[in-house]
Amino acid sequence: MPSWIRSALMRSSGTFCTGILLMLMTSFSWSSPTSNPKTTTANAYTVNQSITVSKNNQISQSRRIEIDLSEQRLRAWEGKNLVYSYRISTGKSKTPTPIGRFQINSKYRINRMRGRGYDIPDVPYAMYFYEGYAIHGAYWHNRFGTPVSHGCVNLPVSQARKLYNWAAMGTVVIVRR
Numbered sequence: 475m476p477s478w479i480r481s482a483l484m485r486s487s488g489t490f491c492t493g494i495l496l497m498l499m500t501s502f503s504w505s506s507p508t509s510n511p512k513t514t515t516a517n518a519y520t521v522n523q524s525i526t527v528s529k530n531n532q533i534s535q536s537r538r539i540e541i542d543l544s545e546q547r548l549r550a551w552e553g554k555n556l557v558y559s560y561r562i563s564t565g566k567s568k569t570p571t572p573i574g575r576f577q578i579n580s581k582y583r584i585n586r587m588r589g590r591g592y593d594i595p596d597v598p599y600a601m602y603f604y605e606g607y608a609i610h611g612a613y614w615h616n617r618f619g620t621p622v623s624h625g626c627v628n629l630p631v632s633q634a635r636k637l638y639n640w641a642a643m644g645t646v647v648i649v650r651r
Contacts, residue, residue: 537642539609543571557640563622564627574604584596585597585610599635609627
């Protein structure tokens, strides 16, 4: 058998064996998704603590957003360094913003928000942190510093854009009275 045929057969058999090996490794390393939401959240939080967004921008474990309802102020921190401080509008007394420690669980550049008594198209820079509650831009009012929302945290659009680009999925959100 000519040497060029022999070498071609050896190359193709090596590729074939490598493919089989990769398929076996993949099938043995696969695990089924869990149906327990608490486990899923814990796993996502652990993964997001060391996430790398791009080559130039690594997310810090100490990045967090603090929302002070009494001051109507949002502060974004990286460790001990204050990155942003913005006047906000949170929920009215009949539609309060939830208090507690949360994480950003989804982000939408543009989103339609609907609920009892409102239907707002094209809401910019929405970052959901608890059920239907989000931090987002508000183009329909300029009453920042006053509670006027249905529970979400409203920012001027330009500030919402900066915060949206700064915060990653899993960023901690702390809401206080």
